[in-house]
Amino acid sequence: MTFKDKKEAKRVVDLYALANKKPLKVKQSDKTRLRYRCEDGCPFVILVSLDGKGSGFKVKTLIEKHTCEDTFTNPRATISSLSQYFKGKMQNNPKFKTKDMR
DSSP: OEESSHHHHHHHHHHHHHHHTOOOEEEEEOSSEEEEEOSTTOOOEEEEEEOSSSSSEEEEEEEOOOOSOOOSSOTTOOHHHHHHHHHHHHHHOTTOOGGGGO
């Protein structure tokens, strides 16, 4: 999976964390890479770094397995990530109810 810039990669990982109810935390971030991990003991990790062959960022490491429980407090739940998440849902279903946002 490739992204045009680091901002887009962050947005996609935030949406993944929200959709799957996982408390992902940034473990390493600089100009060329971004690493997310889950809770202690959970093997999940994703490393997105600058693609050496072209412009943009690419997923270099992805271990999708989670051994943690779903969470109700999510550090990825920011105003911008929540607005992006619900924007897509409301555009696909105009009769989307407020109580379904939980």
